[in-house]
Amino acid sequence: MVSITVLDGAGCIGGNKILLEDSGNKLLLDFGTNFLQTGLYYEEYLQPKSCQGIYEHILMGLLPPYRDLYRPDFITKVCEDFGLWDQVDTKEIGEVDGVLISHAHVDHLGSLHFLRTDIPIYCSPLTAAISRALQDTGKGSTAAEYCYYTPREYLQGDCEGLQTPRNAETYTRQYHLTSKPPEEFVSQWHSLPQEKKNFNSTDFKSADSCAGLTLKSYPVDHSVYGATAWAVETSSGWVVYTGDLRTAGHYGEFTRRFVEEAARLKPVALIIEGTRVNSERTATEDQVRESCLTAVKNHSGLIVADFGPRNVERLLIFLEVARQTGRNLLILPKDAYLLEMMRKAAGNDVLVPPLEDSGIKIYWEYESRRDSWKKSLRESCDNSLFVGPADVRKNQGDFICCFSFWDINELAYIKPVDDSAYIFSSCEAFNEEMKIDADRLKHWIDRFNLRLYGKLLESDQDSDPFHVSGHASGPELFEIVEGIRPKKVIPVHTERPCDYEQPLRDVCEVIIPEKGTPVLL
Ligand SMILES: [Zn+2]
Ligand SMILES: [Zn+2]
Structure with a gap:
């Protein structure tokens, strides 16, 4: 059976974390930061204590409460001692075969570093490059370990919490790229700006398939380079995920080509963004x-x-x-x-x-x-x-x-x-x-x-004549759906998913996702 569960990012803009399951195989589509939920409790100078790993993130509802989805070193003694898992609706997810990242905006990849490090990451070379630059140049909490990581130790005593051991080994995560990366980037991937002796890097692999499921990826136009729409061949048919996209940018042609090619798959479901579904127009x-x-x-x-x-x-x-x-x-x-x-x-x-x-x-x-x-x-x-x-x-x-x-x-x-x-x-x-x-x-x-x-x-x-949004307007989004003609459309990344219903009533079934409730295909 195939199901799509929006773990986060339903009825709000960003924080996409979508679980696609097909008879035992599990893929995540994006694993971003939900700024709306985070902003309820935190701000720039009030952040979860990183020395306690995922404790606050789970307790305050910033991450889905799967106890086996996250880096074991980030599940600290405090999580167990304080009975964290008894205070939330704890679940188990089992093995996750990969996370497909649409693009390098924080609301799509910002929580990636919490995931277990044996979960491979699928993205375009440009998304990998941007993630890598973000990590290399980040400071403190913004230096999220998207690309390489150092396992932490739990220290007890006067100071208590996670610590990076001296001379610890650093490893790259396993990245699968949508196209063959240029040599220059590959060699950059294998070295760090700071000379680290114990750096263990892994070669890139291809993003053609994941756990036996065939994948297709399409570059799309968005306000960051490397944005990718994904298609996954499930036992119920193709499931397509747009990520964020527009058609009015310099690379609008990418999006139009994606629509044409995705239509040929005759998808059973299209998960589409809807940030500006209620906007009429886009400047160029x-x-x-x-x-x-x-x-x-x-x-x-x-x-x-x-x-x-x-x-x-x-x-x-x-x-x-x-x-x-x-x-x-x-x-x-x-x-x-x-x-x-x-x-x-x-x-x-x-x-x-x-x-x-x-x-x-x-x-x-x-x-x-x-x-x-x-x-x-x-x-x-x-x-x-x-x-x-x-x-x-x-x-x-x-x-x-x-x-x-x-x-x-x-x-x-x-x-x-x-x-x-x-x-x-x-x-x-x-x-x-x-x-x-x-x-x-x-x-x-x-x-x-x-x-x-x-x-x-x-x-x-x-x-505003000085800014163009990275997101398609309502009419452009409806045109994308009509072009692809999926059986079902699932709007995410929007506060107004219902705005899809009326204009698409004769085109396909519109399913308004609810956080955590599986949509069966
Ligand atoms: Zn977004
Ligand atoms: Zn974006």
């Missing part, structure tokens, strides 16, 4: 390019461009705008590191600009010590690429700085001159915490007299 990246170019041309001083760092398409737009206005694009070291990793993994599929000779410079902020990945970046690039705050301060009209809220205090060191601007080319605030940050960002913008372009606060998304 060309419109964003025009608006940004016009804005930059208006100013002779500093330009700050604020956009999602993993959004290479948007970076390419600002790079083009920088070229046309005689400026350099100044990016942060972590974004430079990410770009390099992506460039190595991309092959010829998508365009990733090289750091050298492309009009890109790297911002080298004041710091009392540099992380090892920064040192390795510095060593691997020409010295002329690096620009410090004092240089930017002297030549503000020469740069478009790619900063966001989290780097905004760099303005204090650059001290923008008159006629400077801030272009907000990102998703506007949609919850209370983001609104507080947006207010704070506005204070910085006002404090330094920057002209603001784009919308910081919730607004009619369709009318």
Whole structure:
């Protein structure tokens, strides 16, 4: 029997964790962080104690309560002593054959590192590259062990909790990639920026099948490179999962090809995202390019461009705008590191600009010590690429700085001159915490007299000329379903799954998933 159980991500945007079962075989589709549930209890500076592994995550409902799904070292003594498993609706999942990751956004892979390390991960080379860069450059809790991990020891005494033993062995997780990765990326995968003696890396394998089930993968257009839709051949027929997608981006053709090819499978079920199912329209990246170019041309001083760092398409737009206005694009070291990793993994599929000779410079902020990945970046690039705050301060009209809220205090060191601007080319605030940050960002913008372009606060998304969503609009989503013509459609990643019912009433059966309740095929 085949069943699909949305363990998380039903009736909300993100946190997708979907279990697909076919007579004993089990696959997970994504294993992301549910920001809505997490935000009920936690915020930036109030986080679950990592020294107690999964304890808080399970207790507070951030992870599905399967006692055999997670890394054994993360199930600490406290979990047992405090009777964690008696306080939640504990279940057992048994062997899981793999987790298919759709793309490298945290709401799709952010909880991956909690999973047992013998569960293989399936994704595109670009998704592996982004996950790897996130781990290499992450700090503290953000340095999640997506790609490589070090088993912890439980320490008791005055300090009690998980600890990384000195000289411990580090291992890579088993990754299965949707296409053959370029050699350059393979060799990067087998080495770490910090010299670790006990690093045991494993070769990539192919993502053609998992536990005897045939898999197909299709690149789709989204606001991060490497986004993949999956199809799994079950004993009831093909099950297709879109991940997040759109059709209006530079690689909209990917999504259209996916629809054509998925239709040929005559799927029994389509699990589809519905973030913007109630939106009518989507602007295009060309419109964003025009608006940004016009804005930059208006100013002779500093330009700050604020956009999602993993959004290479948007970076390419600002790079083009920088070229046309005689400026350099100044990016942060972590974004430079990410770009390099992506460039190595991309092959010829998508365009990733090289750091050298492309009009890109790297911002080298004041710091009392540099992380090892920064040192390795510095060593691997020409010295002329690096620009410090004092240089930017002297030549503000020469740069478009790619900063966001989290780097905004760099303005204090650059001290923008008159006629400077801030272009907000990102998703506007949609919850209370983001609104507080947006207010704070506005204070910085006002404090330094920057002209603001784009919308910081919730607004009619369709009318922001400085940002295009990574998600298809309602009419585009319905067209995708009509193109694929599955027997059943299961909307996830949306607060409005019911919006699918009326427009698709003559096309297929719409099943509104409930968290934890299996849908039988
Ligand atoms: Zn998402
Ligand atoms: Zn996404």
